[in-house]
Amino acid sequence: MISYYFKSVRSADVLVLDEYRPGAWVSAEYPTKKEITELSDKFHLDIGDLEDALDEDEMPRLARDGDNTYIYVRHVYSSEENEPATSPLLIIIGPELFITIAHRSFPRLEKFLGSNAQFATTQRTKLFLLLMDEIVDQYEVFLNKVSRRIQIIRSRLRSHSVMREDFVDFVTIEDELNEFVSALQPMSAILRRLSLGKYVPIYDQDKDLIEDLLLNNEQSIEACLSSIKTIVNIREAYATIASNELNRTMKLLTMATVLIALPNVFFGMYGMNVDLPFAESPQAYFIVVGTTFVVMALTIWLAWRKHII
Numbered sequence: 001m002i003s004y005y006f007k008s009v010r011s012a013d014v015l016v017l018d019e020y021r022p023g024a025w026v027s028a029e030y031p032t033k034k035e036i037t038e039l040s041d042k043f044h045l046d047i048g049d050l051e052d053a054l055d056e057d058e059m060p061r062l063a064r065d066g067d068n069t070y071i072y073v074r075h076v077y078s079s080e081e082n083e084p085a086t087s088p089l090l091i092i093i094g095p096e097l098f099i100t101i102a103h104r105s106f107p108r109l110e111k112f113l114g115s116n117a118q119f120a121t122t123q124r125t126k127l128f129l130l131l132m133d134e135i136v137d138q139y140e141v142f143l144n145k146v147s148r149r150i151q152i153i154r155s156r157l158r159s160h161s162v163m164r165e166d167f168v169d170f171v172t173i174e175d176e177l178n179e180f181v182s183a184l185q186p187m188s189a190i191l192r193r194l195s196l197g198k199y200v201p202i203y204d205q206d207k208d209l210i211e212d213l214l215l216n217n218e219q220s221i222e223a224c225l226s227s228i229k230t231i232v233n234i235r236e237a238y239a240t241i242a243s244n245e246l247n248r249t250m251k252l253l254t255m256a257t258v259l260i261a262l263p264n265v266f267f268g269m270y271g272m273n274v275d276l277p278f279a280e281s282p283q284a285y286f287i288v289v290g291t292t293f294v295v296m297a298l299t300i301w302l303a304w305r306k307h308i309i
Helices: 033-043 047-052 124-158 164-194 204-269 284-305
Strands: 002-006 015-017 025-029 061-065 068-078 084-094 097-102
Touching (some): 033 097, 047 084, 068 124, 084 124, 124 164, 124 204
């Protein structure tokens, strides 16, 4: 679907237009091939560059074609499984042109176009930076949710109540964080290149916005890397704890096997049809049983001294 939005510096509300007019923002969400062709013909754009925005695996990058700058980024959204995922978003900035093409709906669009919108579609560079700020802010929201999920699982580790499903969650979370890093790191490079003013005109009031964007983006990257490190540490800690518990269990089982085997040794000897010590003694039973318990007690004491149990 193609929409046209217009807002001047002096107007308070964003106007939704039926047709394009100079200075308007052209927004395409879930565009069909027919709409992509329409945009290409109407604004004299390379159709191949536009179709790249529909590729789910398209990574953030910067391209230039004539007077138009193509900025490919990835925004985060909540999937049908209620899991965070990223999707490509193409922003085209030209001397009299501002177009966004999103393969999926941009989550912050309605908020961005609200009654308190503080932007003008005629100020293309500032509009781009404000859109980027919404994208980075959305990443921060999802990162906070991911951090809370990690904290919950870590609290279970302290009580030794971590389950198999928690490690499946860890694999999913780590994959999500790696996807975030893959999207955020190229975005930092894009912002640094744009700050040079070679691709889009950068004004003095825009420099502070770019610096803030870079700082927030770098913080999000650090948060992702920190969360990944936390997941790895928790996984290694649990593996160590599980290994220690297994070793302790094996030691106890080995000790129990030895203690069970000792009586069988004595009882087996006195079950043979040969002459044995105390065979004629009426106290033979108590001597054999007593000797067995003494040997078992001595074995337990030696195991305790050697820290086996």
